[in-house]
Amino acid sequence: MSSPALLFQALRWRVFRNSLTIVLAQSWWRVATILFSCALIWAFLFALSWYGFHELKTSPQWRIPLEGSLVERVFDAFFLTLTILLTFSTGIILYSSLFAAAESQFLLSMPIPDDQVFSYKFQGAVAFSSWAFVLLGSPVLLAYGIEIPGGAPWFYYAALPLFFLGFLMIPGSAGAIACLFIVNLLPRHRKHLVIGLCILIVLTSCIWAGLWLKQVREVGFGARTWFESLLSEVSFLGSSLVPFHWMARGVRHAALGQADLMAYNLGLVWSYGLFSYLVTVWLAKKFYRSGFNRLASGGALRKRYDGHWLDDLLVWPLFFVDAQTRMLIIKDFRTFRRDPAQWAQVLIFIGIGSLYFLMMRRYYEQDIGRSFKIGISILTLTATSFLMCAYTGRFIYPMLSLEGKKFWILGLLPLDRSQLLIGKFVFSAVGCLFAGEFLIVFSNLMLGMSWLILCAHALAVALMALGLSGLSVGLGACMPNFRETDPSKIAVGFGGTVNLIAGLMFLALVIVTVAGPIQFLHGRDAERAVPLDTVPWFIWAGIVGGVVISGTATWLPMRAGMRSLKAMEF
Amino acid sequence: MIELIHVSKKYGNKLAVNDLDLTIRKGELFAFLGPNGAGKTTTIKMLCGLLFPSEGSIRIAGFDLETAGKDARQHVSYVPDTPFLYEKLTGRELLQFVADMYGMPKDHGTRRIDAMIDLFSLGTFVDDLTQNYSHGMRQRTVFASALLHEPMVLIVDEPTVGLDPLGIRLLKDVLRNETKRGATVFLSTHSLDVAQELSDRIGVIHQGRLIGCGNLDDLRQCADLNGTLEEVFLKMTDEDQTPEDAFTAAARQ
Numbered sequence: 001m002s003s004p005a006l007l008f009q010a011l012r013w014r015v016f017r018n019s020l021t022i023v024l025a026q027s028w029w030r031v032a033t034i035l036f037s038c039a040l041i042w043a044f045l046f047a048l049s050w051y052g053f054h055e056l057k058t059s060p061q062w063r064i065p066l067e068g069s070l071v072e073r074v075f076d077a078f079f080l081t082l083t084i085l086l087t088f089s090t091g092i093i094l095y096s097s098l099f100a101a102a103e104s105q106f107l108l109s110m111p112i113p114d115d116q117v118f119s120y121k122f123q124g125a126v127a128f129s130s131w132a133f134v135l136l137g138s139p140v141l142l143a144y145g146i147e148i149p150g151g152a153p154w155f156y157y158a159a160l161p162l163f164f165l166g167f168l169m170i171p172g173s174a175g176a177i178a179c180l181f182i183v184n185l186l187p188r189h190r191k192h193l194v195i196g197l198c199i200l201i202v203l204t205s206c207i208w209a210g211l212w213l214k215q216v217r218e219v220g221f222g223a224r225t226w227f228e229s230l231l232s233e234v235s236f237l238g239s240s241l242v243p244f245h246w247m248a249r250g251v252r253h254a255a256l257g258q259a260d261l262m263a264y265n266l267g268l269v270w271s272y273g274l275f276s277y278l279v280t281v282w283l284a285k286k287f288y289r290s291g292f293n294r295l296a297s298g299g300a301l302r303k304r305y306d307g308h309w310l311d312d313l314l315v316w317p318l319f320f321v322d323a324q325t326r327m328l329i330i331k332d333f334r335t336f337r338r339d340p341a342q343w344a345q346v347l348i349f350i351g352i353g354s355l356y357f358l359m360m361r362r363y364y365e366q367d368i369g370r371s372f373k374i375g376i377s378i379l380t381l382t383a384t385s386f387l388m389c390a391y392t393g394r395f396i397y398p399m400l401s402l403e404g405k406k407f408w409i410l411g412l413l414p415l416d417r418s419q420l421l422i423g424k425f426v427f428s429a430v431g432c433l434f435a436g437e438f439l440i441v442f443s444n445l446m447l448g449m450s451w452l453i454l455c456a457h458a459l460a461v462a463l464m465a466l467g468l469s470g471l472s473v474g475l476g477a478c479m480p481n482f483r484e485t486d487p488s489k490i491a492v493g494f495g496g497t498v499n500l501i502a503g504l505m506f507l508a509l510v511i512v513t514v515a516g517p518i519q520f521l522h523g524r525d526a527e528r529a530v531p532l533d534t535v536p537w538f539i540w541a542g543i544v545g546g547v548v549i550s551g552t553a554t555w556l557p558m559r560a561g562m563r564s565l566k567a568m569e570f
Numbered sequence: 571m572i573e574l575i576h577v578s579k580k581y582g583n584k585l586a587v588n589d590l591d592l593t594i595r596k597g598e599l600f601a602f603l604g605p606n607g608a609g610k611t612t613t614i615k616m617l618c619g620l621l622f623p624s625e626g627s628i629r630i631a632g633f634d635l636e637t638a639g640k641d642a643r644q645h646v647s648y649v650p651d652t653p654f655l656y657e658k659l660t661g662r663e664l665l666q667f668v669a670d671m672y673g674m675p676k677d678h679g680t681r682r683i684d685a686m687i688d689l690f691s692l693g694t695f696v697d698d699l700t701q702n703y704s705h706g707m708r709q710r711t712v713f714a715s716a717l718l719h720e721p722m723v724l725i726v727d728e729p730t731v732g733l734d735p736l737g738i739r740l741l742k743d744v745l746r747n748e749t750k751r752g753a754t755v756f757l758s759t760h761s762l763d764v765a766q767e768l769s770d771r772i773g774v775i776h777q778g779r780l781i782g783c784g785n786l787d788d789l790r791q792c793a794d795l796n797g798t799l800e801e802v803f804l805k806m807t808d809e810d811q812t813p814e815d816a817f818t819a820a821a822r823q
């Protein structure tokens with residue numbers, strides 16, 4: 001006989017081993033592709049961080065001592081951001097894992113202590129929410145260790161995983177306590193309330209950060225002075241009572257070879273992490289099952305759903321598609337808007353976008369050079385395209401897979417299966433076009449860009465909206481995952497990763513071909529606006545090239561997706 | 571073995587189960603019938619400790635489910651209408667996990683697993699991943715895991731859905747044998763023939779109230795109708811007749 005904790009570990013190991021065996025037996029290249037993609041992203045971040053630290057250290061403009069307390073402030077901000085993100089992501093993952101998963105019901109009907117079930121779920125949620133952050137954080141810290149004068153000692157590299165492991169328990173526990181608190185104490189319509197609160201907090205944080213950065217901007221973007229001013233604004237982060245500061249301090253001491261101070265901070269992180277974990281588990285022992293009961297029986301047995309004005313609003317821009325396809329699009333939209341977990345994430349995207357534009361506003365108002373403004377407009381185009389890529393990858397790609405078990409309804413309807421894909425394509429493209437064009441036209445007008453640049457950027461966004469929609473819908477039909485019901489897991493699977501990489505490559509191509517020549521033209525003569533009648537040939541060639549690339553990215557995956565869908569048996 | 575003492579359950583303002591007072595003896599097979607939305611699954615979830623009564627209390631094998639839930643659940647097995655299986659485990663690995671979670675000694679656990687594999691004829695697929703199982707295979711595997719630790723109380727929700735005639739025959743034999751062993755079976759079903767054939771007593775729930783309880787003759791008296799179980803059930807749960815009317819009529823009988 002073993003303790004439930006050991007049995008859960010054994011269960012986790014068996015599930016992992018069996019999954020790996022299946023994937024390797026069926027398509028080892030899928031694993032290789034995912035690993036290669038992760039390695040590529042990691043290497044890019046490492047190179048970027050290395051370059052950044054090197055510039056900070058050696059550039060005459062900056063001359064920041066990497067071993068000094070200024071860098072510690074940077075790490076303070078870095079670990080504070082990690083704390084906030086991990087708290088939210090762990091809380092959201094735990095909410096669905098503890099209270100909505102069929103496994104929870106199975107485990108809670110067995111004679112297993114509630115705190116043991118909770119611990120098992122908690123570990124899974126922390127691992128799932130933190131792996132990406134570790135992937136993104138580790139290259140920064142490794143680059144710091146290499147670039148610090150004299151190089152960091154060996155124990156710096158050995159201690160990094162220990163710091164991360166201890167630290168993850170703190171935001172994870174905070175998210176879990178918030179989750180238990182919300183489920184047990186808040187009134188009805190908790191799902192909406194929880195997600196609303198999360199969005200409110202994220203948006204408030206974004207606006208606060210934006211205002212703060214705006215204030216910092218008053219000092220002027222001028223290398224060291226700006227950097228020091230920025231850090232003086234975050235001096236409050238350096239309180240010795242907050243865990244993210246122990247992380248920042250510990251990492252710096254480790255890099256400087258101060259083993260005793262490193263061990264002291266590592267001890268603080270671990271003791272605080274373990275303590276918060278114990279408190280969380282103790283709370284779960286008391287409140288997990290009662291929360292499960294409260295959530296299951298808190299609302300009405302049946303809820304009446306009516307039409308919504310948003311559905312009617314969507315009909316208007318879809319005048320050009322036939323009635324059947326329009327109804328398919330409305331069906332997808334209804335499914336989307338009735339799932340708070342889906343639209344809440346879109347709102348977070350909007351929050352991130354708002355933050356970006358809030359930060360950029362200062363540039364619109366300031367009398368800055370034309371070449372700098374053109375650079376900002378390219379940056380805005382890139383940011384908008386990334387947002388569209390994230391949206392299509394996360395929400396559009398999984399749409400066909402999610403039809404899986406319900407496909408018999410659509411499959412028996414008197415319509416061509418290709419209409420399904422066209423409906424999803426139109427749904428995606430219309431959404432991307434409206435949001436993307438609004439952002440790009442608005443920002444270009446604010447920056448006072450010429451009509452040539454505005455039109456070229458608007459065209460680039462339109463091409464990207466079509467191409468990304470074609471890629472996501474087409475590849476979604478080529479590589480469906482009908483077993484999975486969680487869209488976020490479909491999006492991070494093999495097909496989702498391929499779609500993401502293809503999308504990023506496509507974006508890079510469109511930006512280089514459509515916006516690149518204009519950047520080149522203004523690079524030659526930055527202060528002169530080019531009249532339309534003297535537009536050089538390479539601009540037109542770039543536009544034609546962009547149209548061809550977008551057409552290819554739309555048509556090929558859509559055609560492959562339609563063929564795959566028609567050949568599919570259900 | 572199972573005691574529901576004036577149990578009520580509310581979902582918001584809606585009363586899903588209304589003052590359910592019921593005792594089921596050791597070794598009894600109790601069939602729980604009712605139309606869709608009558609409160610059957612809510613009652614079952616309360617019996618498993620997944621939901622708590624808004625009023626009243628539930629005791630399993632003498633243990634109160636709210637204050638001594640772990641002890642009570644040690645004696646209970648639950649087979650839900652949509653059974654959960656770990657898709658990336660084999661049937662044998664799932665059975666081993668359940669045996670370990672119920673604290674069965676290793677040798678005894680292995681013997682019981684082999685016995686369950688024989689009983690439910692799992693041998694041909696027990697070492698395949700459960701993600702490849704058909705509905706019938708899944709149902710048999712879930713029953714095997716539920717009976718592995720020889721529970722004193724077996725709670726079964728809609729077990730016959732999707733089973734072929736052979737599977738239903740096997741299920742009936744298993745349930746009968748369980749009661750012979752001394753286990754109490756709480757069977758929620760829409761299959762009236764299964765309920766009539768197997769049960770010692772039948773309870774009929776309608777709009778949250780237990781409107782009839784007893785053997786077929788008792789129910790006939792309740793419904794004031796000398797017909798088949800189907801006719802009796804349809805009359806008792808007639809939408810034109812309120813549960814209060816049915817309850818009053820039953821009490822009068």
